[in-house]
Amino acid sequence: VTVIGKPERAVVTTCAYCGVGCAFRAEMKGEQLVRMVPWKDGKANHGHSCVKGRFAWGYANHKDRITKPMVREKITDPWREVSWDEAIGFAADKIKTIKAEHGARALGGITSSRCTNEETFLVQKLIRAGFGSNNTDTCARVCHSPTGFGLSTTFGTSAGTQNFDSAEKTDVFLLIGANPTDAHPVFGSRMKKRLREGGKIIVVDPRRIDLVKSPHIEAAHHLPLQPGTNVAVLTSIAHVIVTEGLAAEDFIRERCDWDEYQDWARFVSQEKNSPEFLEAVTRVPAETVREAARLFATGGNGAIYYGLGVTEHSQGSSTVMAIANLAMATGNIGREGVGVNPLRGQNNVQGACDMGSFPHELPGYRHISQPDVRELFENDWGVKLDPEPGLRIPNMLDAAVDGSFKAIYIQGEDILQSDPDTKHVSAGLAAMDCVIVHDLFLNETAHYAHVFLPGSTFLEKNGTFTNAERRVQAVRKVMEPANGYEDWEVTQLLANAIGCEWSYTHPGQILDEIARLTPGFAGLNWDRVDANEQLQWPVNDKAPQGSPIMHVDGFVRGKGKFVVTEYVPTDEKTGPRFPLLLTTGRILSQYNVGAQTRRTGNNVWHEEDILEMHPTDAENRMVSTGDFVKLASRSGETTLRVLVTDRVAPGVVYTTFHHPNTQANVVTTDNSDWATNCPEYKVTAVQVTPSNGP
Ligand code: SF4
Structure with missing residues (x-):
């Protein structure tokens, strides 16, 4: 971190890493961010922070940032830098053509848990009201x-x-x-x-x-x-x-x-x-x-x-x-x-779910099949909504391989690296006629993109994040967007290019729309957010100061429901070929696929993914700490170094998924939760053998 003189002013904003939602003072000298200091009045963090929020913001100015839109006809063509007008026009033409030839259900999109509530709300609105399908999903599909x-x-x-x-x-x-x-x-x-x-x-x-x-x-x-x-x-x-x-x-x-x-x-x-x-x-x-x-x-x-x-x-x-x-x-x-x-993983995964990102639910967790709920949104948005739930991410990829799903708009999500069974993800993306990636960096998914729309960081935008305790907090612009636009503005450009007539000029107007349409947010507005009230939803007539504790006098559904949950073993079994079980997790200094933490200009962040293995299993394979090993499953294989430790039990190995070189999800399976299709990342039968390195 470079500290350049005494700060002249500070802007209070919210960390964009994990779901704790620590509040920070972004201290500025002129237009330059000097340092991030945890804010003592932050109700989620009370003046505390971890290393990521405090030090890992250098990615905002990293040389890898893409700040100019790019397009290409085929994914084998080189990228062509173009104006915003041309990029949005190029994407809109593809969307309109595909809709005319294959129908609205051939289109879909993915919202980002890294973006604000207002941006997420607009992406699902674009898909439902602009594209005309409910094929909207979010990275919560693969987590919560x-x-x-x-x-x-x-x-x-x-x-x-x-x-x-x-x-x-x-x-x-x-x-x-x-x-x-x-x-x-x-x-x-x-x-x-x-x-x-x-x-x-x-x-x-x-x-x-x-x-x-x-x-x-x-x-x-x-x-x-x-x-x-x-x-x-x-x-x-x-x-x-x-x-x-x-x-x-x-x-x-x-x-x-x-x-x-x-x-x-x-x-x-x-x-x-x-x-x-x-x-x-x-x-x-x-x-x-x-x-x-x-x-x-x-x-x-x-x-x-x-x-x-x-x-x-x-x-x-x-x-x-x-x-x-x-x-x-x-x-x-x-x-x-x-x-x-x-414990929500991403900064705004709670908000992304609240904002109607799932294919079966409008904002506020109301099912798309409910006529009265649909009517509320239809009247406000001036469109007819599809009453059928849309496709989830894995189903969009399946449908793409089958030829019925043709185009996707992905905001702030690297599905090729973060979703399971990488081969299947790449096959699905490769089969689409139009992949629009809206992100900070040319990520792994962008290898399959036809349009790249540069994104903005949390330091370059206004809006709100909702943390794991339902607390809605201000995100404030600290610096001008390197690409010229906040993410909600880019979504609005695309929406208007395909025929919508949106005219938001500030995220506060989007928040007003959310409050109008979502009972749990009815009492929220930008003035309250800007006053740093940091309220927890529901915020409405019944709870004007928010709701720190839920289900106090009764459950939201009325009576609490006990559900019989019979244990059903996973299909993923060990055997002679794959005798160990792999499970995965995170380390303190890295975040998810590492797109931001790996770009902080600080060597602390450049750790590699390591495989933890019990001493007995290591001895059986004649490997020691620091050796390279090949980690193979029925889905694929990768190479990484081993750490011999009794933190894991015999028969179990453990690694993280922060580095694209490792791509731990090459080995994970396509098993998923019976109700939601959330991938079974935490159980993969694997074999580990000595290796000379990648
Ligand atoms: Fe707080 Fe989480 Fe950010 Fe760390 S990563 S500063 S715990 S919000």
Whole structure:
């Protein structure tokens, strides 16, 4: 970081990395950003930050930024730099031609969880009202779509129930499939603080993460389960709670559907769901499960936090519902210190979901098939909407290979690197007649693009992000966009070029439209955002100051719904050819595919993806720390270095997915969640063999 003299002014804005949503003062000298300082009045971070938010913003000025639009007829042609007019006209002609020849459903798009609420709202509006199809999806498809399904089904809405401050009142954390000290560091530190003050934690994770044991911290219980067995572990915990009479029956009778509870209680009480019976599946000692269950049910305020280790499984949605069942069964909903909290990965994945990015839902999680909801939007937008849900990302790619899906607009998402089964993604993209990539860098997906529209960073735009605790915070322009436009303006240019008549001049007007059409946002406007009120939705007549805790007097759906979640083993099996199970995660200093963190001008960020392997497995393969190995699965293979460590159990290997050279998703499977198609990134049968290097 280069500090150039004393700052002259500061602009308060919000970090664009993880879902914690830390507020920062961007300190300026003239038009130059000097440093990012965590803002003490930020309600999500209270003056704290991690290294990414504080130091990893140099990508905004990186030489790899593309600032001029580019087009080409064929993906084998060289790129041709053109004016904005020509690029937008080129893209619009293709969209209009394809629509005329193949119909609206041959068109679709992907919204970005890195962009603002206002930008995301406009992209789904472009697709629904401009293109004329519901083929809109978002990167939540590959991370938290099971949260959407699971929490909507059980509680009635897709959101974490608590504010972060609530953790200070938690007595027992149940942390499953999340590694907050690396992936959500400011909240991870907060958990550590509570643990140092006497809180307890149960960690359910195949890996011995920092919160299992680190200086001054030791988990009450670590359940090092076999990847793919979350539902079995949660069901066995529920078995203990119900059969030992520890369920909160008064809460359940008052707040939940009692008949459904009884069906569920009968199910979990079966012998086949006992910790002893399931030990062979989960590999967690039955007594550890029993002790953990007793602690969670009787230890005071119990709060469940989870991450992608829950959702990115073939039973991702079932696991989310199993978590909700457990919270209701123990009465841990609707007050401080308790609740169910998905730790959202990206800065605005909550917002992208709220804004109607999914193919079946309009903004505010209302199904596209509901005539009254459609009518509300149709009247406001002056169009007729397709009543049928559209295609999800994997289905768009399938349809492209089959020849019925022809064009896609992708804003701020590198699906070739981040989605599973890279071969299938590239086949789908290659089959399309028009791929429009709107991004900061010429990413991997752009290899298949016909139009490249330069994007703007969070430092170059106004708008809002919504963090993992539903907090809507201001994003403010710190510098002028290098490409000349904020992302919402580019979407508007494209919309108007295909015949829409949009005339937004500030994101506040888009926020007004969101508030007009979305009950949970009815009380929000730009003045309140600009005053840094940092409110948590719902914000409306019933909750004018927002809602730190949800489901206080009743669930959004009325009665809480217990759902029977039977454990179903994944199709991904180990065997003689692929004897190990690979699971994946993040490290503190990198972010997702690393497009930004790898471009910060600081060597700290240039780490490589490493494969963690247990000493026994390493010895069997005659590999040591630092050696290169080939990691192969039924889908593909890659090469990376190995780290021998007992953080992982025998039979399990672990890596990150931050580097394009490794492309960890070359090996992941095309298995996905039964309800949402969220890919099963967390379980891949692999073989590891020595290698001489890439
Ligand atoms: Fe940004 Fe998350 Fe780090 Fe906060 S914890 S500074 S939001 S990456």
